[in-house]
Amino acid sequence: MKIQQIALSGAMAAQAALNTTSHNVANAMTPGFTRQGALFSAVGPTAAGAAGSGNGVRVPSLIRFSDGYKSHQLWSAASELGRHETVQPYLKQIEQVMSGEGSSLNKGLDAFFGALNAASVDPNSAPLRQQIITEAEALAQRFNGLNQVLLNQRLSIGQQRGASVTQINNLAEQIARLNGEITAAESINVNPSGLVDERDLRIDELSQLVGLSVVDQPDGSRSVSLKSGVPLVAGAVAGRMELVNQLDGSQAIEVAFAKESFKVRTEGLAGQLGGLYEFEDGVLMPTVASIASLAEELATRVNGQLAAGFAPDGSPGTDLFVFNGADGLLSVRPGATGDELAFSSDPLQAGNSDNLLAIIGLQNQSVPIAGLGSVRMGDVYTQLLGGIGIRSQQSQASFDTAKTVRDQAQQSWASTSSVNTDEEAINLVQYQQMYTANMKVIQVAGELFDAVIGSLR
Template identity: 35%
Template structure:
């Protein structure tokens, strides 16, 4: 009987709808899960019978409730938020380093010039000369320790980049593999919903490392490229990100992508966590290290130059106070084995004459070329570095707060469409259960009618 068939179709369709609802409910706390809907369509009846109401209902497909625009927006905001998070963390570390008392070049310079001032009262005093030597060694140590701290952070950035590149390459392999599975499942008429969720989650993780662009293909696969266009994943094929150490500094790197036997150079504007590492090293860390080198060399050269013009307590020509390796001035700055008596503070050899000492004191205001900060005194140069760090730190924190808020909004917008709503699914359970029971009654009614007909014979 047609009544039985119609009832059975309704029974089967609502059973599928209940299964879909159960799947949604069971994944209510699954991160990145996209809810599904059973899409029902009526089944047509006999074409040439105007009294045929139809043949029931069927589930035409199971729909994955998603908006790819919102998903891609979420990937974009994740890249921006990750970049800002990494950058502000690094700036905060730099600010804390420069603000530490033991790393303050300004404090060291003040102590050195205070010792020089003290010596003007009695230039021939060996203890006062020893104090000059001690403070000279102390300022050298400040340069050494601060440079070592920045060098350690520089190395840490290098290690973080290598770890991020390795993580990104693993994600590329996995995305390409899921692309293959999606194409195969879609090609055989299967439901790739779980695979699509998995791929979205993998791409979301990748967007945290680098800024990407995606393009959906007809076979269900997604093509992934860097925002600057270099290919990362095409169908089931994947590329490899590489960080190539630079010749001038092995802790800096030029990024490249190897894909299908071709190598593509990648600009520094990577976005995401990797972009933050590159930008921080190139815009902040390395320039500050270079500035410290200029300052250390400038300090040594100025002092040694003035001392060379004077005579020591033994009327001998002045010898250098500082020494350094020209390749790494700040890291290697040290004092020579000069004795207090050998400090050439007099222009004519008279122990009470302090004309050279007076010139040493005036060095506190002498401008020195300090990298991108231009020509200024050493004290002003360090103050400029500290001030710039504070400004950059505030800007980075403000940028992070804004970008993080945008990311949270993007996630909320995606979840509003795609996440499981417990109340909605509870209502669906009631609706489909009642429909299932109603179709059971239809079948029961059909059986009763059939029994009645049989009793007529």
Template identity: 40%
Template sequence: MSLINIAMSGLNANSVALNVTAQNVANINTPGYSRQQAVMASVAGSVGNSLSAGMGVEVTSIRRITDGFVVKQVWSTNSSAAFASSFHTSMSQLENTLSADGLNLSSGLDSLFAALNEATTKPESQPLRQQVINEAEALARRFNALNDAMHSQHKDMHDQRNASIAHGNSLLSNIADINSQLMAVQGTGGSAAQLLDTRDALIGELAMVVDIRTTEQPDGSLQVTLASGQPLVMGGEAGQLKAVTHSNDAYMADIHVEFGPQSFAVSSNVGGGLGAISQYQTEVLKPNQVAINDMAKGLADEVNAVLATGIDLNGNPGAPLFTYDPSNPANSLTITDVTADDLAFSSDGNEGNSDVLKALIELSNKPMAITGYGNVSLNDAFTSMVGDVAIKSRQAAADFEANSAMNKDAITQRNNLSAVSSDEEAGNLMVFANAHNANMKVISTANELFDSVLQLF
């Protein structure tokens, strides 16, 4: 009987819908899960029979509720938020480093010149001369400690880059593998919902490493490239990110993409957390390291040059106070084995004459060539550095807050569209269960009618 066949189609269709709803409810707490929906269509009646209402219903597909534009917004904001987070963290660390009591060069310079000023009251005084040596040594140690702190962060950036590249390459391989599975599923007509959710999640993670662009392919795969165009994933094939170390700095590197036998240099910023590392090293940390080295070299050269014009208490030409390795002045700056008597504060060896000592004091305001800051005094150079880093740190914090908010909004928009709603699914369970029971009632009614017909014979 057509009545039973129609009811059976409704029974089967609503059973599928109930299974889909059950799958949604089971994954209500699964990160990245996109809810599904059974798409139903009426089955047409017999051709040429004007009295046929139709042949029931069928499930034409199970639709994955998602929106490509919304998903790409999540990926894009993932990249921006990861970049902002990494850059903000690095800037905050540098700001804290420069403001630390034991690393503040301005305090060390002030203490050294204060000791020199105090020595003018009695230039021949052994304790006052020794105090100058002590403050010079303390200042050298500040340079050493600040250089070590910056170098440590520089190495941390290098380690983070290697870790990010390793993570990114693992994601690329996994995405290519999912692409291969999706191409196979498309060929057999199987369900691809779980694979698509997995791929979306992997690409979302990759976007935190580097800024990416994606293009859907007819075979079901997704082509992934860097924002600057270099290929990362093509079908079932994955490229590899690689750091090419600078010849003059083992902790600096350029990013390349190796795809098969080809290697592509990435000239622009790669974005994401990896891009933040490179930009911070290149635009902030490295220039400040160079400036600190210039300051250490300038201090040592100028002080030693002035002392060389004087005569010490023993009648000998002035000996240098500072020494350093020209390849890394801030790291190696230290005092010589000079004694209090060796400090040449006088141009004629007269104990009461302090003309050289006064020339040393004048160095506090002498402009020196500091890379990135021009010709300024050492104190002004360091103060400018601290101020510049503070401004950049505040801007990085603001960028982090803004990009994090945009990322949260994009994720919320995606969840509003694709995530499972317990209220909605509860309603669906009632609708499909009632429809299922109604079709069972139709079958029961059809059986009763059939039995009644049989009783007539």
């Protein structure tokens, strides 16, 4: 009887809906899971006539509750969060090291010029002269220690960048593989929702490492590229990112895709990779250059002023500092002694301190510093430290904002795609009632059939 066929279609549709709801409830705590729903479609009548009510219901497909806009917002927020999250530890380390008592260049400069001031009371005092040598060596150690910390940060950045590139390549390969599996599943009419969820998770992880542009394709795959347009994934094909070491110690990026090679601009990369480049190019290396510039100016000006004076024995002044421009290191000239310091402006007046006073006055002279311009020598380090502090505060504020945006994007995505157990509980009751009602119709149809057979006996 037709009534049985219609009721059976209703029971089967209810069963499909119950299966879908059960799957949603089972995955309520699964990260990245997107809930699904049964799509009901009425089956029209197959015969003409005003009394043709139709032939029941069918479930042509399942609905995947996903909003592409919200997914893209989620990935964009992940890129910004990764960008600021990566920079913050490096900024805090620089700020702590530069402001520490044992590494502060201000402390070293004050001690060095303090020793010079002390010697001005008695320019011929051997202990006071030797104290100047001692403070000069300590100052050089502070310069070199700080320089080493900064260079170690650059080394750490390079290692972290290499690890990020390895992760990017692995994730790109996984996304390409999932693209192929999703396309194959759709071609044989298999629901690929689980594969799509896994692919979205991989894209989300990738977006934390670098800013992305994601485009849906008609075959169900997704093309993934950098914001600059350089491709990473197209269909089932993945590109490969590589770091290229430059002569100046920096690292460039290239992407090999198919038979092509693309150079990647490091500006605006976003994600962890972009944050590392921004910190290295915008903070770390300018700070290294400024400190090296201060060391060079200190060595050049002190040595130059000493060359204009005379030692107690009347001999011309010799250099106190040695600056190595290749690695930015500062040192005291090997073998330098206190009795060689040329404090006198007159070779015949051993007790004259005119040249010593000129050396002391260097602390108040303006010197050209890379990245800062003309700055009083005694204020250079203060300006550097203040700039780092401001950048650290700005970075922390940006990180807090990015985290809030990411949390909001996550909540927005969840409002559409995540499982609501209360809603699913209501669905279970409704679909159970639907199933029970259709089974009741089948029972009634059987009773009617029996009645008809009985009337013919």
